[in-house]
Amino acid sequence: MDRNELIDITRRALKISMDKTTDMMPSERIVPAAIYTSQELFEREREYVRRAPQLVGYRSELPEPGSYTTKQVMDVAVLLTRDDDGAVRAFQNVCAHRQAKVAEGCGVAERFTCPYHAWSYNKVGALVSAPGRDGFPTAMKGAGLTELPAAEHAGFLWVGLDPDGGPLDIASHLGDLGPELASWGIGDWNSVGEKVLDAPANWKLALDTFGENYHFASVHQNTFALLARSNCALFDTYGPHHRLIFPLQNITELADKPESEWEPLHNFVVIYAIFPNIVMSVTFINGEIFRVYPGEKAGHSITVHQNATTLDVSDEAGRKGADDIFEYAHSSVRDEDYPLAAKVQANMESGARPNLTFGRNEPGLHHRHACMDEVLGAVAAH
Ligand code: FES
Ligand SMILES: [Fe+2]
Incomplete structure:
Protein backbone atom coordinates (compact mmCIF):
# COMPACT_ATOMS: atom_id res chain seq x y z
CA MET A 1 0.00 0.00 0.00
CA GLN A 54 -4.80 -23.02 -1.46
CA LEU A 55 -2.23 -20.51 -0.30
CA VAL A 56 0.46 -22.70 1.27
CA GLY A 57 3.37 -20.39 2.02
CA TYR A 58 5.76 -17.60 1.06
CA ARG A 59 7.69 -17.54 -2.17
CA SER A 60 10.83 -17.02 -0.06
CA GLU A 61 10.46 -20.68 0.94
CA LEU A 62 11.64 -21.57 -2.57
CA PRO A 63 14.46 -19.05 -2.98
CA GLU A 64 16.31 -20.62 -5.94
CA PRO A 65 16.06 -23.29 -8.65
CA GLY A 66 16.39 -26.62 -6.86
CA SER A 67 14.74 -25.39 -3.65
CA TYR A 68 11.96 -27.56 -2.32
CA THR A 69 9.54 -27.56 0.57
CA THR A 70 6.88 -29.95 1.82
CA LYS A 71 3.39 -29.10 3.05
CA GLN A 72 0.44 -30.93 4.51
CA VAL A 73 -2.79 -29.52 3.08
CA MET A 74 -5.71 -31.35 4.67
CA ASP A 75 -5.11 -35.02 3.84
CA VAL A 76 -2.79 -34.28 0.92
CA ALA A 77 0.98 -34.39 1.34
CA VAL A 78 2.46 -31.86 -1.10
CA LEU A 79 5.99 -31.40 -2.40
CA LEU A 80 6.78 -27.99 -3.92
CA THR A 81 9.87 -27.37 -6.00
CA ARG A 82 11.38 -24.55 -8.01
CA ASP A 83 12.52 -25.97 -11.31
CA ASP A 84 15.52 -24.95 -13.42
CA ASP A 85 13.45 -22.30 -15.20
CA GLY A 86 12.48 -20.75 -11.87
CA ALA A 87 8.87 -21.97 -12.04
CA VAL A 88 7.10 -23.30 -8.97
CA ARG A 89 5.82 -26.84 -9.30
CA ALA A 90 3.77 -28.95 -6.94
CA PHE A 91 3.42 -32.71 -6.66
CA GLN A 92 1.67 -35.17 -4.45
CA ASN A 93 4.40 -36.21 -2.04
CA VAL A 94 3.56 -39.85 -2.74
CA CYS A 95 5.95 -42.37 -4.26
CA ALA A 96 4.76 -44.12 -7.44
CA HIS A 97 5.96 -47.45 -6.03
CA ARG A 98 4.20 -48.02 -2.72
CA GLN A 99 3.22 -44.52 -1.73
CA ALA A 100 5.83 -43.46 0.82
CA LYS A 101 6.61 -39.75 1.12
CA VAL A 102 9.57 -39.00 -1.10
CA ALA A 103 10.65 -35.82 0.71
CA GLU A 104 10.48 -34.30 4.18
CA GLY A 105 11.12 -30.77 5.41
CA CYS A 106 12.72 -28.28 3.05
CA GLY A 107 16.07 -27.52 1.43
CA VAL A 108 17.81 -27.74 -1.92
CA ALA A 109 17.94 -30.99 -3.89
CA GLU A 110 18.59 -32.25 -7.39
CA ARG A 111 16.79 -35.51 -6.65
CA PHE A 112 14.19 -36.81 -4.24
CA THR A 113 15.00 -40.35 -3.22
CA CYS A 114 12.20 -42.26 -1.58
CA PRO A 115 13.34 -43.53 1.84
CA TYR A 116 11.53 -46.87 1.40
CA HIS A 117 13.15 -48.54 -1.66
CA ALA A 118 15.09 -45.61 -3.13
CA TRP A 119 13.12 -44.75 -6.24
CA SER A 120 14.51 -41.38 -7.18
CA TYR A 121 12.71 -38.41 -8.81
CA ASN A 122 13.99 -35.17 -10.31
CA LYS A 123 12.75 -31.58 -9.78
CA VAL A 124 10.00 -32.04 -12.35
CA GLY A 125 8.79 -35.24 -10.71
CA ALA A 126 10.07 -37.79 -13.24
CA LEU A 127 11.44 -41.12 -12.01
CA VAL A 128 15.13 -41.03 -12.92
CA SER A 129 16.60 -44.04 -11.14
CA ALA A 130 15.59 -47.01 -9.05
CA PRO A 131 17.25 -50.19 -7.83
CA GLY A 132 15.98 -53.60 -8.95
CA ARG A 133 14.49 -52.44 -12.23
CA ASP A 134 13.93 -56.05 -13.33
CA GLY A 135 11.20 -56.30 -10.72
CA PHE A 136 9.09 -53.69 -12.51
CA PRO A 137 8.97 -54.43 -16.22
CA THR A 138 6.01 -52.08 -16.75
CA ALA A 139 5.44 -49.96 -13.63
CA MET A 140 8.59 -47.88 -14.05
CA LYS A 141 7.92 -46.85 -17.64
CA GLY A 142 7.13 -43.13 -17.65
CA ALA A 143 6.59 -43.25 -13.89
CA GLY A 144 6.70 -40.08 -11.85
CA LEU A 145 5.11 -38.09 -9.09
CA THR A 146 1.60 -36.83 -9.73
CA GLU A 147 1.76 -33.13 -10.52
CA LEU A 148 -0.67 -30.67 -8.95
CA PRO A 149 -1.62 -27.22 -10.27
CA ALA A 150 0.73 -24.64 -8.73
CA ALA A 151 1.27 -20.90 -8.91
CA GLU A 152 3.33 -18.10 -7.44
CA HIS A 153 1.18 -15.00 -7.02
CA ALA A 154 1.21 -11.85 -4.86
CA GLY A 155 4.38 -13.23 -3.25
CA PHE A 156 2.80 -16.47 -2.08
CA LEU A 157 2.84 -20.14 -3.10
CA TRP A 158 -0.46 -21.64 -4.19
CA VAL A 159 -1.54 -25.18 -5.00
CA GLY A 160 -4.65 -26.91 -6.24
CA LEU A 161 -5.28 -30.29 -4.66
CA ASP A 162 -6.99 -31.80 -7.70
CA PRO A 163 -4.39 -33.04 -10.21
CA ASP A 164 -6.97 -32.60 -12.97
CA GLY A 165 -8.15 -29.22 -11.74
CA GLY A 166 -6.42 -27.23 -14.50
CA PRO A 167 -4.29 -24.09 -14.12
CA LEU A 168 -4.89 -21.88 -11.08
CA ASP A 169 -6.23 -18.39 -11.74
CA ILE A 170 -5.16 -16.68 -8.54
CA ALA A 171 -5.56 -13.17 -9.97
CA SER A 172 -9.30 -13.84 -10.40
CA HIS A 173 -9.50 -15.62 -7.06
CA LEU A 174 -8.07 -12.61 -5.20
CA GLY A 175 -9.63 -9.85 -7.31
S1 FES B 1 7.61 -46.73 -1.72
FE1 FES B 1 9.00 -45.39 -2.63
S2 FES B 1 10.53 -46.66 -3.41
FE2 FES B 1 9.12 -48.03 -2.55
FE1 LIG C 1 -7.94 -13.98 19.71
Whole structure:
Protein backbone atom coordinates (compact mmCIF):
# COMPACT_ATOMS: atom_id res chain seq x y z
CA MET A 1 0.00 0.00 0.00
CA ASP A 2 1.30 3.47 -0.73
CA ARG A 3 1.57 6.13 1.93
CA ASN A 4 -1.64 7.90 0.88
CA GLU A 5 -3.65 4.72 1.41
CA LEU A 6 -1.94 4.06 4.73
CA ILE A 7 -2.62 7.61 5.88
CA ASP A 8 -6.25 7.27 4.85
CA ILE A 9 -6.58 4.05 6.87
CA THR A 10 -4.83 5.70 9.81
CA ARG A 11 -7.30 8.62 9.72
CA ARG A 12 -10.22 6.22 9.78
CA ALA A 13 -8.63 4.09 12.51
CA LEU A 14 -7.85 7.16 14.61
CA LYS A 15 -11.43 8.36 14.27
CA ILE A 16 -13.04 5.11 15.50
CA SER A 17 -10.46 4.98 18.29
CA MET A 18 -11.19 8.54 19.45
CA ASP A 19 -14.94 7.92 19.11
CA LYS A 20 -14.61 4.57 20.95
CA THR A 21 -16.59 2.78 18.29
CA THR A 22 -16.11 0.18 15.56
CA ASP A 23 -17.35 -0.51 12.03
CA MET A 24 -20.79 -2.08 12.27
CA MET A 25 -23.17 -4.16 10.20
CA PRO A 26 -26.74 -2.84 9.89
CA SER A 27 -28.12 -5.63 12.08
CA GLU A 28 -27.20 -8.70 14.12
CA ARG A 29 -27.09 -12.14 12.49
CA ILE A 30 -28.59 -15.21 14.10
CA VAL A 31 -26.63 -18.35 13.23
CA PRO A 32 -27.67 -21.95 13.93
CA ALA A 33 -25.15 -23.85 16.05
CA ALA A 34 -25.60 -26.69 13.56
CA ILE A 35 -23.36 -24.91 11.04
CA TYR A 36 -20.48 -25.87 13.34
CA THR A 37 -21.68 -29.36 14.24
CA SER A 38 -23.46 -30.83 11.22
CA GLN A 39 -21.37 -33.61 9.71
CA GLU A 40 -23.29 -33.40 6.43
CA LEU A 41 -22.58 -29.68 6.05
CA PHE A 42 -18.98 -30.20 7.16
CA GLU A 43 -18.38 -32.72 4.39
CA ARG A 44 -19.73 -30.34 1.75
CA GLU A 45 -17.52 -27.56 3.13
CA ARG A 46 -14.46 -29.78 3.20
CA GLU A 47 -15.05 -30.64 -0.43
CA TYR A 48 -15.40 -26.94 -1.25
CA VAL A 49 -12.16 -26.06 0.56
CA ARG A 50 -10.42 -28.94 -1.17
CA ARG A 51 -11.34 -27.46 -4.53
CA ALA A 52 -10.41 -23.86 -3.64
CA PRO A 53 -6.93 -22.60 -4.58
CA GLN A 54 -4.80 -23.02 -1.46
CA LEU A 55 -2.23 -20.51 -0.30
CA VAL A 56 0.46 -22.70 1.27
CA GLY A 57 3.37 -20.39 2.02
CA TYR A 58 5.76 -17.60 1.06
CA ARG A 59 7.69 -17.54 -2.17
CA SER A 60 10.83 -17.02 -0.06
CA GLU A 61 10.46 -20.68 0.94
CA LEU A 62 11.64 -21.57 -2.57
CA PRO A 63 14.46 -19.05 -2.98
CA GLU A 64 16.31 -20.62 -5.94
CA PRO A 65 16.06 -23.29 -8.65
CA GLY A 66 16.39 -26.62 -6.86
CA SER A 67 14.74 -25.39 -3.65
CA TYR A 68 11.96 -27.56 -2.32
CA THR A 69 9.54 -27.56 0.57
CA THR A 70 6.88 -29.95 1.82
CA LYS A 71 3.39 -29.10 3.05
CA GLN A 72 0.44 -30.93 4.51
CA VAL A 73 -2.79 -29.52 3.08
CA MET A 74 -5.71 -31.35 4.67
CA ASP A 75 -5.11 -35.02 3.84
CA VAL A 76 -2.79 -34.28 0.92
CA ALA A 77 0.98 -34.39 1.34
CA VAL A 78 2.46 -31.86 -1.10
CA LEU A 79 5.99 -31.40 -2.40
CA LEU A 80 6.78 -27.99 -3.92
CA THR A 81 9.87 -27.37 -6.00
CA ARG A 82 11.38 -24.55 -8.01
CA ASP A 83 12.52 -25.97 -11.31
CA ASP A 84 15.52 -24.95 -13.42
CA ASP A 85 13.45 -22.30 -15.20
CA GLY A 86 12.48 -20.75 -11.87
CA ALA A 87 8.87 -21.97 -12.04
CA VAL A 88 7.10 -23.30 -8.97
CA ARG A 89 5.82 -26.84 -9.30
CA ALA A 90 3.77 -28.95 -6.94
CA PHE A 91 3.42 -32.71 -6.66
CA GLN A 92 1.67 -35.17 -4.45
CA ASN A 93 4.40 -36.21 -2.04
CA VAL A 94 3.56 -39.85 -2.74
CA CYS A 95 5.95 -42.37 -4.26
CA ALA A 96 4.76 -44.12 -7.44
CA HIS A 97 5.96 -47.45 -6.03
CA ARG A 98 4.20 -48.02 -2.72
CA GLN A 99 3.22 -44.52 -1.73
CA ALA A 100 5.83 -43.46 0.82
CA LYS A 101 6.61 -39.75 1.12
CA VAL A 102 9.57 -39.00 -1.10
CA ALA A 103 10.65 -35.82 0.71
CA GLU A 104 10.48 -34.30 4.18
CA GLY A 105 11.12 -30.77 5.41
CA CYS A 106 12.72 -28.28 3.05
CA GLY A 107 16.07 -27.52 1.43
CA VAL A 108 17.81 -27.74 -1.92
CA ALA A 109 17.94 -30.99 -3.89
CA GLU A 110 18.59 -32.25 -7.39
CA ARG A 111 16.79 -35.51 -6.65
CA PHE A 112 14.19 -36.81 -4.24
CA THR A 113 15.00 -40.35 -3.22
CA CYS A 114 12.20 -42.26 -1.58
CA PRO A 115 13.34 -43.53 1.84
CA TYR A 116 11.53 -46.87 1.40
CA HIS A 117 13.15 -48.54 -1.66
CA ALA A 118 15.09 -45.61 -3.13
CA TRP A 119 13.12 -44.75 -6.24
CA SER A 120 14.51 -41.38 -7.18
CA TYR A 121 12.71 -38.41 -8.81
CA ASN A 122 13.99 -35.17 -10.31
CA LYS A 123 12.75 -31.58 -9.78
CA VAL A 124 10.00 -32.04 -12.35
CA GLY A 125 8.79 -35.24 -10.71
CA ALA A 126 10.07 -37.79 -13.24
CA LEU A 127 11.44 -41.12 -12.01
CA VAL A 128 15.13 -41.03 -12.92
CA SER A 129 16.60 -44.04 -11.14
CA ALA A 130 15.59 -47.01 -9.05
CA PRO A 131 17.25 -50.19 -7.83
CA GLY A 132 15.98 -53.60 -8.95
CA ARG A 133 14.49 -52.44 -12.23
CA ASP A 134 13.93 -56.05 -13.33
CA GLY A 135 11.20 -56.30 -10.72
CA PHE A 136 9.09 -53.69 -12.51
CA PRO A 137 8.97 -54.43 -16.22
CA THR A 138 6.01 -52.08 -16.75
CA ALA A 139 5.44 -49.96 -13.63
CA MET A 140 8.59 -47.88 -14.05
CA LYS A 141 7.92 -46.85 -17.64
CA GLY A 142 7.13 -43.13 -17.65
CA ALA A 143 6.59 -43.25 -13.89
CA GLY A 144 6.70 -40.08 -11.85
CA LEU A 145 5.11 -38.09 -9.09
CA THR A 146 1.60 -36.83 -9.73
CA GLU A 147 1.76 -33.13 -10.52
CA LEU A 148 -0.67 -30.67 -8.95
CA PRO A 149 -1.62 -27.22 -10.27
CA ALA A 150 0.73 -24.64 -8.73
CA ALA A 151 1.27 -20.90 -8.91
CA GLU A 152 3.33 -18.10 -7.44
CA HIS A 153 1.18 -15.00 -7.02
CA ALA A 154 1.21 -11.85 -4.86
CA GLY A 155 4.38 -13.23 -3.25
CA PHE A 156 2.80 -16.47 -2.08
CA LEU A 157 2.84 -20.14 -3.10
CA TRP A 158 -0.46 -21.64 -4.19
CA VAL A 159 -1.54 -25.18 -5.00
CA GLY A 160 -4.65 -26.91 -6.24
CA LEU A 161 -5.28 -30.29 -4.66
CA ASP A 162 -6.99 -31.80 -7.70
CA PRO A 163 -4.39 -33.04 -10.21
CA ASP A 164 -6.97 -32.60 -12.97
CA GLY A 165 -8.15 -29.22 -11.74
CA GLY A 166 -6.42 -27.23 -14.50
CA PRO A 167 -4.29 -24.09 -14.12
CA LEU A 168 -4.89 -21.88 -11.08
CA ASP A 169 -6.23 -18.39 -11.74
CA ILE A 170 -5.16 -16.68 -8.54
CA ALA A 171 -5.56 -13.17 -9.97
CA SER A 172 -9.30 -13.84 -10.40
CA HIS A 173 -9.50 -15.62 -7.06
CA LEU A 174 -8.07 -12.61 -5.20
CA GLY A 175 -9.63 -9.85 -7.31
CA ASP A 176 -8.82 -6.39 -5.93
CA LEU A 177 -7.13 -7.94 -2.91
CA GLY A 178 -4.31 -9.36 -5.07
CA PRO A 179 -2.42 -6.11 -5.79
CA GLU A 180 -2.82 -4.99 -2.17
CA LEU A 181 -1.43 -8.28 -0.81
CA ALA A 182 1.45 -8.14 -3.28
CA SER A 183 2.29 -4.56 -2.33
CA TRP A 184 3.41 -5.59 1.16
CA GLY A 185 6.25 -7.71 -0.24
CA ILE A 186 5.62 -10.28 2.52
CA GLY A 187 6.46 -13.14 0.19
CA ASP A 188 10.09 -12.02 0.23
CA TRP A 189 10.35 -11.61 3.99
CA ASN A 190 12.26 -14.26 5.94
CA SER A 191 10.16 -17.31 6.64
CA VAL A 192 10.69 -18.54 10.20
CA GLY A 193 8.86 -21.86 10.16
CA GLU A 194 5.54 -23.52 10.82
CA LYS A 195 3.68 -24.47 13.99
CA VAL A 196 0.65 -26.74 13.92
CA LEU A 197 -2.46 -26.63 16.09
CA ASP A 198 -4.72 -29.68 16.18
CA ALA A 199 -7.95 -28.37 17.69
CA PRO A 200 -11.25 -29.95 18.77
CA ALA A 201 -13.12 -27.08 17.14
CA ASN A 202 -14.85 -26.69 13.80
CA TRP A 203 -12.67 -25.04 11.14
CA LYS A 204 -15.05 -22.06 10.83
CA LEU A 205 -15.06 -21.62 14.59
CA ALA A 206 -11.25 -21.58 14.52
CA LEU A 207 -11.41 -18.93 11.78
CA ASP A 208 -13.97 -16.92 13.76
CA THR A 209 -11.36 -16.31 16.46
CA PHE A 210 -9.50 -14.13 13.91
CA GLY A 211 -12.66 -12.36 12.74
CA GLU A 212 -13.17 -9.74 15.45
CA ASN A 213 -11.27 -7.96 18.23
CA TYR A 214 -14.31 -7.68 20.48
CA HIS A 215 -12.76 -10.52 22.53
CA PHE A 216 -9.36 -8.91 23.09
CA ALA A 217 -10.14 -7.24 26.43
CA SER A 218 -11.38 -10.52 27.91
CA VAL A 219 -9.51 -13.38 26.19
CA HIS A 220 -6.24 -11.52 25.64
CA GLN A 221 -6.33 -9.15 28.60
CA ASN A 222 -2.70 -9.87 29.50
CA THR A 223 -1.36 -10.18 25.94
CA PHE A 224 -2.77 -8.47 22.80
CA ALA A 225 -5.10 -6.19 24.74
CA LEU A 226 -2.07 -4.48 26.26
CA LEU A 227 -1.10 -3.41 22.74
CA ALA A 228 -4.29 -3.32 20.72
CA ARG A 229 -7.71 -1.79 21.29
CA SER A 230 -10.76 -3.97 21.82
CA ASN A 231 -14.06 -3.77 19.97
CA CYS A 232 -12.53 -1.24 17.60
CA ALA A 233 -11.89 -2.26 13.99
CA LEU A 234 -12.20 -1.04 10.42
CA PHE A 235 -13.87 -3.47 8.04
CA ASP A 236 -13.53 -3.58 4.24
CA THR A 237 -14.48 -6.27 1.75
CA TYR A 238 -12.91 -7.49 -1.49
CA GLY A 239 -15.45 -9.88 -2.95
CA PRO A 240 -15.57 -12.84 -0.55
CA HIS A 241 -12.34 -11.75 1.16
CA HIS A 242 -12.12 -9.07 3.81
CA ARG A 243 -9.72 -6.88 5.71
CA LEU A 244 -9.88 -5.81 9.34
CA ILE A 245 -7.71 -3.03 10.75
CA PHE A 246 -7.08 -3.36 14.48
CA PRO A 247 -5.84 -0.03 15.91
CA LEU A 248 -3.17 -0.17 18.60
CA GLN A 249 -3.62 1.54 21.96
CA ASN A 250 -1.11 4.25 21.04
CA ILE A 251 -3.01 5.45 17.96
CA THR A 252 -4.74 8.23 19.89
CA GLU A 253 -1.36 9.94 20.32
CA LEU A 254 -1.58 10.81 16.62
CA ALA A 255 -4.42 13.22 17.29
CA ASP A 256 -1.87 15.87 18.28
CA LYS A 257 0.67 15.09 15.56
CA PRO A 258 0.80 16.42 11.99
CA GLU A 259 0.02 13.69 9.45
CA SER A 260 3.44 14.17 7.87
CA GLU A 261 4.97 12.70 11.04
CA TRP A 262 2.69 9.67 11.22
CA GLU A 263 4.19 6.22 10.89
CA PRO A 264 0.98 4.36 10.05
CA LEU A 265 2.26 0.82 10.49
CA HIS A 266 3.20 1.56 14.09
CA ASN A 267 -0.43 2.23 14.90
CA PHE A 268 -2.43 -0.76 13.69
CA VAL A 269 -2.42 -4.44 12.73
CA VAL A 270 -3.91 -5.58 9.43
CA ILE A 271 -5.86 -8.84 9.31
CA TYR A 272 -6.81 -10.29 5.94
CA ALA A 273 -9.31 -13.11 5.61
CA ILE A 274 -8.61 -14.83 2.31
CA PHE A 275 -11.67 -16.86 1.47
CA PRO A 276 -12.36 -19.58 2.32
CA ASN A 277 -9.78 -20.67 4.92
CA ILE A 278 -6.71 -18.43 5.18
CA VAL A 279 -5.98 -15.60 7.61
CA MET A 280 -3.04 -13.26 7.28
CA SER A 281 -1.90 -10.88 10.01
CA VAL A 282 0.44 -8.07 8.98
CA THR A 283 2.52 -5.59 10.95
CA PHE A 284 5.66 -3.72 9.92
CA ILE A 285 7.75 -6.58 11.29
CA ASN A 286 5.57 -9.68 10.80
CA GLY A 287 3.54 -11.38 8.08
CA GLU A 288 1.75 -14.32 9.68
CA ILE A 289 -0.32 -16.89 7.81
CA PHE A 290 -2.91 -19.13 9.45
CA ARG A 291 -3.93 -21.98 7.13
CA VAL A 292 -7.08 -23.32 8.77
CA TYR A 293 -8.23 -26.69 7.46
CA PRO A 294 -11.35 -28.73 8.08
CA GLY A 295 -10.17 -31.77 10.03
CA GLU A 296 -11.51 -35.30 10.36
CA LYS A 297 -15.01 -34.34 11.47
CA ALA A 298 -17.19 -31.29 12.04
CA GLY A 299 -15.68 -30.67 15.48
CA HIS A 300 -12.03 -30.90 14.43
CA SER A 301 -9.63 -28.62 12.58
CA ILE A 302 -5.95 -28.29 11.84
CA THR A 303 -4.29 -24.88 11.75
CA VAL A 304 -0.84 -24.42 10.26
CA HIS A 305 0.64 -21.16 11.50
CA GLN A 306 3.51 -19.62 9.56
CA ASN A 307 5.45 -16.46 10.12
CA ALA A 308 7.72 -14.31 7.99
CA THR A 309 9.70 -11.42 9.38
CA THR A 310 11.43 -8.29 8.16
CA LEU A 311 14.15 -8.94 10.76
CA ASP A 312 17.50 -10.16 9.51
CA VAL A 313 17.52 -13.76 10.71
CA SER A 314 21.04 -14.52 9.50
CA ASP A 315 22.51 -13.45 12.84
CA GLU A 316 21.63 -15.05 16.14
CA ALA A 317 20.03 -12.00 17.75
CA GLY A 318 17.75 -11.41 14.77
CA ARG A 319 16.79 -15.07 14.65
CA LYS A 320 16.01 -15.14 18.36
CA GLY A 321 13.96 -11.95 18.07
CA ALA A 322 11.94 -13.43 15.20
CA ASP A 323 11.44 -16.74 17.03
CA ASP A 324 10.28 -14.94 20.18
CA ILE A 325 7.74 -12.86 18.26
CA PHE A 326 6.45 -15.96 16.48
CA GLU A 327 6.12 -17.87 19.76
CA TYR A 328 4.35 -14.92 21.40
CA ALA A 329 1.79 -14.76 18.58
CA HIS A 330 1.43 -18.53 18.45
CA SER A 331 1.04 -19.04 22.19
CA SER A 332 -1.82 -16.55 22.39
CA VAL A 333 -3.76 -18.56 19.80
CA ARG A 334 -2.75 -21.93 21.29
CA ASP A 335 -3.29 -20.99 24.95
CA GLU A 336 -6.02 -18.34 24.76
CA ASP A 337 -8.19 -18.50 21.60
CA TYR A 338 -8.29 -22.18 20.75
CA PRO A 339 -8.95 -23.61 24.25
CA LEU A 340 -11.92 -21.27 24.39
CA ALA A 341 -13.09 -22.33 20.93
CA ALA A 342 -12.90 -25.99 22.03
CA LYS A 343 -15.28 -25.25 24.91
CA VAL A 344 -17.64 -23.39 22.56
CA GLN A 345 -17.60 -26.42 20.26
CA ALA A 346 -18.46 -28.76 23.16
CA ASN A 347 -21.35 -26.52 24.18
CA MET A 348 -22.67 -26.41 20.65
CA GLU A 349 -22.42 -30.18 20.30
CA SER A 350 -24.40 -30.59 23.53
CA GLY A 351 -27.38 -29.07 21.74
CA ALA A 352 -28.03 -26.82 24.73
CA ARG A 353 -28.92 -23.79 22.62
CA PRO A 354 -29.96 -23.88 18.98
CA ASN A 355 -28.46 -20.55 17.92
CA LEU A 356 -25.73 -18.01 18.47
CA THR A 357 -25.53 -14.36 17.50
CA PHE A 358 -23.01 -12.35 15.51
CA GLY A 359 -23.16 -8.78 16.76
CA ARG A 360 -23.28 -5.72 14.54
CA ASN A 361 -19.72 -5.14 15.79
CA GLU A 362 -18.50 -8.46 14.33
CA PRO A 363 -18.71 -7.72 10.60
CA GLY A 364 -15.91 -10.09 9.60
CA LEU A 365 -17.97 -13.02 10.87
CA HIS A 366 -21.09 -11.86 9.01
CA HIS A 367 -19.23 -11.52 5.75
CA ARG A 368 -17.31 -14.80 5.72
CA HIS A 369 -20.30 -16.85 6.85
CA ALA A 370 -22.60 -15.16 4.32
CA CYS A 371 -20.09 -15.89 1.55
CA MET A 372 -19.78 -19.51 2.69
CA ASP A 373 -23.56 -19.88 2.63
CA GLU A 374 -23.58 -18.44 -0.85
CA VAL A 375 -20.94 -20.74 -2.33
CA LEU A 376 -22.39 -23.83 -0.69
CA GLY A 377 -25.79 -22.89 -2.02
CA ALA A 378 -24.15 -22.67 -5.42
CA VAL A 379 -22.45 -26.02 -4.91
CA ALA A 380 -25.72 -27.63 -3.84
CA ALA A 381 -27.49 -26.23 -6.89
CA HIS A 382 -25.12 -28.00 -9.29
S1 FES B 1 7.61 -46.73 -1.72
FE1 FES B 1 9.00 -45.39 -2.63
S2 FES B 1 10.53 -46.66 -3.41
FE2 FES B 1 9.12 -48.03 -2.55
FE1 LIG C 1 -7.94 -13.98 19.71
